[in-house]
Amino acid sequence: MMVEVRVVGSSMYKIDRHYNLGLRDLAVAVVQELKSKLKEFVKPDVVLVANAYGEAVNHQLVLAGKLATYLGLTSTALRVEAGDGSGGSAIFTAYSLLKAGIAKTALILGVEKLSDYPSKYLNEALSYNLDEEYSYQSGLVPHVYAALLMKAYMKKYNVDYSYFANWSIAMHSNAVENPYAYLRFPANMNAIISSQVIAEPLRLFDIGARGDGAAAVYLATDEISSKISDEYSKIEYVTGSSSDIDFVPGLPAVRSIGLEAKDLLKQAELAEIHDSYSIMAALQLEELGLAEYGKSLKSLDSLIPINYSGGLKARGYPGGATGVYQLAEVHQQLVGEFKGKRVSGAERGFVLSTDDLSRSAYLVYVRR
Amino acid sequence: MKIAPPSVWRIKDSLYNLIAAKCEDCGNITFPYQQICSKCGSTNVKSIKLSGEGTLIDYTVSYQAREGFEKVLPMYVGIIRLDEGFTIVAPLTDVNESNIKEGIRVKATLRKLRSDSSNGLIVYGVKFRPAEGQ
Ligand SMILES: [Zn+2]
Numbered sequence: 001m002m003v004e005v006r007v008v009g010s011s012m013y014k015i016d017r018h019y020n021l022g023l024r025d026l027a028v029a030v031v032q033e034l035k036s037k038l039k040e041f042v043k044p045d046v047v048l049v050a051n052a053y054g055e056a057v058n059h060q061l062v063l064a065g066k067l068a069t070y071l072g073l074t075s076t077a078l079r080v081e082a083g084d085g086s087g088g089s090a091i092f093t094a095y096s097l098l099k100a101g102i103a104k105t106a107l108i109l110g111v112e113k114l115s116d117y118p119s120k121y122l123n124e125a126l127s128y129n130l131d132e133e134y135s136y137q138s139g140l141v142p143h144v145y146a147a148l149l150m151k152a153y154m155k156k157y158n159v160d161y162s163y164f165a166n167w168s169i170a171m172h173s174n175a176v177e178n179p180y181a182y183l184r185f186p187a188n189m190n191a192i193i194s195s196q197v198i199a200e201p202l203r204l205f206d207i208g209a210r211g212d213g214a215a216a217v218y219l220a221t222d223e224i225s226s227k228i229s230d231e232y233s234k235i236e237y238v239t240g241s242s243s244d245i246d247f248v249p250g251l252p253a254v255r256s257i258g259l260e261a262k263d264l265l266k267q268a269e270l271a272e273i274h275d276s277y278s279i280m281a282a283l284q285l286e287e288l289g290l291a292e293y294g295k296s297l298k299s300l301d302s303l304i305p306i307n308y309s310g311g312l313k314a315r316g317y318p319g320g321a322t323g324v325y326q327l328a329e330v331h332q333q334l335v336g337e338f339k340g341k342r343v344s345g346a347e348r349g350f351v352l353s354t355d356d357l358s359r360s361a362y363l364v365y366v367r368r
Numbered sequence: 369m370k371i372a373p374p375s376v377w378r379i380k381d382s383l384y385n386l387i388a389a390k391c392e393d394c395g396n397i398t399f400p401y402q403q404i405c406s407k408c409g410s411t412n413v414k415s416i417k418l419s420g421e422g423t424l425i426d427y428t429v430s431y432q433a434r435e436g437f438e439k440v441l442p443m444y445v446g447i448i449r450l451d452e453g454f455t456i457v458a459p460l461t462d463v464n465e466s467n468i469k470e471g472i473r474v475k476a477t478l479r480k481l482r483s484d485s486s487n488g489l490i491v492y493g494v495k496f497r498p499a500e501g502q
Contacts, residue, residue, distance in 0.1 A: 123434045133382040133400040138459050138481055138493050139437040144445040147428035148457065152447075155426075199430035199445075244406070247425075247447055247455060 004222035005098045007366065008229040009038045010328035015213040015316030017115040021060055023051070026214035027067045027111050034107075037357055038228050044218070045103035047077040050090035050110040050322030056078070056125035058113055059157040067109065075107070083129050084276065085194040086110070087323015088240070088353025088362025094219050095238050095364075104221045105228075111214040121209070129356050133344055142356045143207070145245065146277040148201035150248040152202070157294030160202055164286025165192040166297045167203040168313055175310025177339030182211045182316030186304075206278040208312030215324040219333065220353045233334040237264055237365040245357055251280075253361040254287040254354065264365050265289060269346035270305040270333055272326035274354040275312045284352055285327075308333065308341045323353030334368045370493040371484040376491050386418040386476060388454065397454040420476025421499065422450035427468060429458060436482045448474055449494055462497040473499035 011033040021029075034352050040116065049064035054270060056360055060066070064077035082089035087110050089129070094106035123141045124167055130145075131134045149292045150164065175181035192205040219235070220228050243252035265288055273288075275281035278297070285296040290303055309315040309329045312322060330349040332338035343349075347368040354361040381387035382400035389398045391405035393413040398405070411463050427446040439442070443462035460468070461479055474496040483490045 077440045098411060120433060120435045120438065123432060124436075126454065127434055131400070133379045134493075137376070137379070137383055137491065138495070139434060139440065140445060140459065141430065141434055142456065143432060144428050144430050144443075145457065148426060148445070148447050149429070151426050151428065196431075198432055204427070268397065 003096050003099050003101065005235045006010050006220055006222060006225045007217055007235065007327065007331040008220045008225050008232045008332050009034050010326055012180045012215040013169050013213055014180045014213040014308065014329050016317050017096035018212040019115070019331055022086045023054070023060065023063070023111050023113055025258060026065065026113070026212065027109055028071065028212040030155050030216045031071055031107070031109065034218060039216065039230070040227055042105055042224065042228055043073060044075050044105045044107035046094065046097055046106045046197070047075045048090040048094050048106060049077065049079040050086040050106045050108065050324050051079055051084050051112055052081060052086045053112060053114065053125050055134065056128060057117065059121070063201040067111070082360045084274070084319050084322060085353050085355040085360045085362060086320030087326065088351065088364065091217070091323060091327055091353070091364050092238050092240055092362050095117065095235055098219055098221050104224050106219045108219065109214070110216070110318070110321030112319035112321040113212045114210045114319055115131065126356065131155070133183040138172055142146070142200060143199045145357055146206070146279055147202040148247060149245065149249045150201055150206070150279040151281070153282065154246045156249065157225040159294070161193060162189065164206055164278040164282070165189055165295050166300060167275065168192050168332035170300050171275070171307060171311040174308050174341050175314030178310050178315055181314055181340070182209050183310070183311040183314040194304060202277065207275045208317030209314065209317045211318055212317030213316060213321055213325065215321055217324055217327050217330050230333045233331045233366050233368055235364060236367045237261065238363065240360070240362040242360050244359055249283060249285050251283045251358040254284050254352070256356050257352070257361055257363045258288040259346060261363055261365065265350065267303060268348050268350050269354065270308065270330065270343045270349040271311060272307055272329050273311070274322065274350045274358065275307065276317065276356045278313070281311070284358065288352065305343045308338070308343060310325045310340070323351060326353060327366070330366050370486060371407050371489045371491060373489060383491070384478060386420055386494055387415050389413045390416045399454060399456060404414070418454065419451050419495070422448045422474055424470060424472050424474050425449050425455070426470055444468065446474065446496060459495045460497065461495040467498055467502065469475060472502045475499045
């Protein structure tokens with residue numbers, strides 16, 4: 001008999017600069033909240049920690065085992081790392097373990113602390129996302145790749161900067177309603193087009209707002225799920241792909257997911273995507289087949305609801321924990337408990353979780 | 369920033385010499401050199417030295433640096449189409465607002481990248497500058 005993998009509970013912590021909270025504090029807060037929402041907290045067979053910058057920024061290794069111990073759990077604990085796509089890779093792993101019968105329950109814990117250091121130190125850690133031999137050594141940062149993709153896009157489709165501002169406006173507007181969002185204020189065209197230039201033409205408002213946060217999702221097989229919760233959504237499909245970006249511009253890893261899951265994606269009624277930069281939102285929407293090439297950010301109103309959380313731009317960008325937030329948000333939308341802007345009656349949604357520049361991409365497709 | 373000599377020494381081909389991999393089966397070029405072609409998976413790959421000459425397709429000016437690279441701000445970074453048909457993202461040097469333009473010819477040059485303040489070790493590497501006559 002086929003095992004069904006269900007999301008039986010989720011919780012999130014408001015993303016912010018939490019100077020008074022460490023990784024452990026954030027983890028405990030979010031797991032305690034999760035426990036309070038469940039009928040019974042069954043000790044999970046596995047604990048999967050999604051965290052990208054633990055050693056670079058927090059000087060920590062064996063994070064999963066330590067957090068499990070700190071949470072009073074003796075479960076098998078693994079940290080799954082794929083940079084800012086760690087959330088997606090942890091969900092992929094948890095799903096696989098449940099499907100394979102190795103575990104019946106999994107606690108996925110996304111946790112990240114990014115706001116302790118000023119930007120030049122954080123940029124050092126972020127540049128670990130680049131190839132070691134040349135890009136890292138020569139002093140590049142991921143921002144310049146986003147800027148170059150943006151320029152290529154502007155040329156190819158003959159759009160100006162205001163095209164990208166549409167994304168920030170939409171995300172800020174969504175985040176106003178999300179109590180867990182970092183930047184809960186509206187943004188207007190003027191503020192965006194006059195914001196600080198980070199790497200021409202990329203401006204501050206084009207960049208996901210990195211912050212501290214934690215989110216937890218509890219997965220259980222159909223055999224045990226009713227013991228934990230009556231309310232659930234099910235994970236119907238997961239997949240992933242890896243490839244370098246190209247300056248055509250395009251994201252081949254996301255394109256390959258779009259082709260593989262074409263029929264499912266067509267039926268989706270909502271999504272949370274990885275808008276680390278506004279250009280990434282445009283490219284992802286187009287490569288997934290949700291919008292026409294060169295027109296995605298002009299036609300946001302005609303697409304399915306995207307990033308009602310506020311996205312990385314305004315909900316915030318807690319590194320490797322991001323994918324876990326996204327799954328919590330999609331699940332909560334489907335079961336009708338999301339506290340922000342709602343999509344009513346939706347039955348199918350998905351998460352696209354990727355690293356900063358979408359070279360490692362993971363799709364999680366969820367159904368009511 | 370601490371720099372370990374072996375970690376820089378072993379990548380000298382990438383940092384100083386622009387040694388890339390050319391797939392004999394599909395023609396794909398990858399830089400830095402790698403033994404397996406990312407495009408088709410073939411191991412029939414030979415190492416080639418890129419000429420370092422090419423055309424600036426586009427560029428950006430970055431105002432945010434990493435620790436250790438503050439002195440190069442604002443940092444010009446280009447997408448360069450090398451004459452071998454391969455595209456590389458690399459820092460530009462000897463450029464300013466008045467001499468940089470899309471489409472100009474550029475050439476690789478060895479420059480200081482960063483130094484280790486604790487032991488004085490300096491890392492050099494390839495950047496690109498406008499070719500003579502530009
Ligand atoms: Zn090949």
